[in-house]
Amino acid sequence: MSTGRPDLKHLLKHHDQSQLWFQLAEIVDDRTYLRHGIEVGPGDVVVDAGANVGVAAAFFLSECGAGEVYSFEPVPEIHEMLVSNLETFPGARTFPAGLSSVEGDAELTFYRGAAAMSSQYADPRRDHDMVKSVLIGMGVSEEDAEDRIKGDFEPLTVNCQMVTLSSVIEAQSIKKIDLLKIDVERAELDVLNGIDDQDWPRIRQVVAEVHDEGDRLTGVRSLLERHGFMVVVDQEDNMKSTGVFVVYAVRP
Numbered sequence: 001m002s003t004g005r006p007d008l009k010h011l012l013k014h015h016d017q018s019q020l021w022f023q024l025a026e027i028v029d030d031r032t033y034l035r036h037g038i039e040v041g042p043g044d045v046v047v048d049a050g051a052n053v054g055v056a057a058a059f060f061l062s063e064c065g066a067g068e069v070y071s072f073e074p075v076p077e078i079h080e081m082l083v084s085n086l087e088t089f090p091g092a093r094t095f096p097a098g099l100s101s102v103e104g105d106a107e108l109t110f111y112r113g114a115a116a117m118s119s120q121y122a123d124p125r126r127d128h129d130m131v132k133s134v135l136i137g138m139g140v141s142e143e144d145a146e147d148r149i150k151g152d153f154e155p156l157t158v159n160c161q162m163v164t165l166s167s168v169i170e171a172q173s174i175k176k177i178d179l180l181k182i183d184v185e186r187a188e189l190d191v192l193n194g195i196d197d198q199d200w201p202r203i204r205q206v207v208a209e210v211h212d213e214g215d216r217l218t219g220v221r222s223l224l225e226r227h228g229f230m231v232v233v234d235q236e237d238n239m240k241s242t243g244v245f246v247v248y249a250v251r252p
Contacts, residue, residue, distance in 0.1 A: 008062065012085045014053050019115060023055040028063070033181055033207050036232040036248035040064040044178035047165065049099040051077060051189050052116050054085040054092075056181060059088045066178075070168065074098030074160035075110050075118055093172075098184070100162040101193035108160050113152030119185035124153040131240045164194030169202065182208035189216060192223055200227040206249040217245055224249040 008028055014020035025033050033040075033056065040046060042065035048057050051071035060066040067090045073079045079096045086092035098120075099104070109122035117127050128149060135145035168174070180203050182191050190211050195203070206224060210217050221231050229249035236246075 008055070008058050011088075011242050012053065012055060012058060013081065015081070016113065016115070020053070020055070023052065023057055023116065027055050027059050031057075032246065033179070034064075035246075036234065037250045038179065038205050038207055038248055040066055040179055043067040045174065045176055046070070046179045047099075047168075047174075047214075048072065048179050048181050049165075049184070050116075050183040051082055052183075054094075054129050056173060056183075057082075057086055057092060058089060060179075061086075061091050067091055068093060070172070071095065071215060072099050072163075073099055074106075074162065075115070075158055077110070077158075077161075078115055078118070087248070095163075095168070096186070097161040097163045099165050099168075099182075099194055100187065100190045101164065103163050103167060104161075106162045108154045108158050110158045111153050112156065113154065114146070114149070116183075117153075117185055119187060120190075121186035122155065124155050130151040130242050130244075135237055137241055138148045146224050165191065166194060166196040166199045169199050175202065177203045179205045179207065182206070184209075186211045186213065186216070189223070190222065203227075204251055206247070208247045208249075210247050212243045212245055217247070220247055228252075 040060050044066045044153050046060045046066050046069040048069055048071040051057055051073040057069040057071045059071050070093045073082045074093045074097055083094050092194055106120055108118055108120050110118040131149050132145045136142055165244055182188055187206050210220050224231050230252050232248045
């Protein structure tokens, strides 16, 4: 890792500081995206699907020395914060769109109180209950857990633009993708299905958070293995009750 980089804890902003602290702990402190053989080094190119406010992008650019990070965030309010957070980072490329299997307009459910869980496939009651169960699993009482997330899952419908990764590769003349990071709240296969066969060899590594519903985990794993990746599936202890896994894929 490079040293002498900016302190992201003081550099990045979020309208809800608790959400920012959680992402910093997960991405910067715990190195969630640098496990099971995943590496990002000087000059590497990263595509960040589900960039949120830019914590992962800032981490890859400042601490790993990535050359370029293409960050995709479709919710307008979050994208504005993404742009603000990354404006001082050379190599940051931000797009007000989400990655999907088809191009066009789409409606997303935006949770201002839990912005990272906003999605085309959001369900306020299900998402509320999942976060509550995680908190209880971490030792928080049921009453305190309910108090912590009260009002966080009030849904707002926003119109967003969706594009395919292959269309971006062509438009931006991207020759290689050293890491494709995916955190899109149940739209994981949509992102992967937006990659044309001829573009898969450009991709060296993939890290994807996968919500295993409808056999989605098997689908993601099979697709990656079919395109020549070695795949490891991991799950955080505090996510055992959620069906949420992280898939790490590298080329042998």
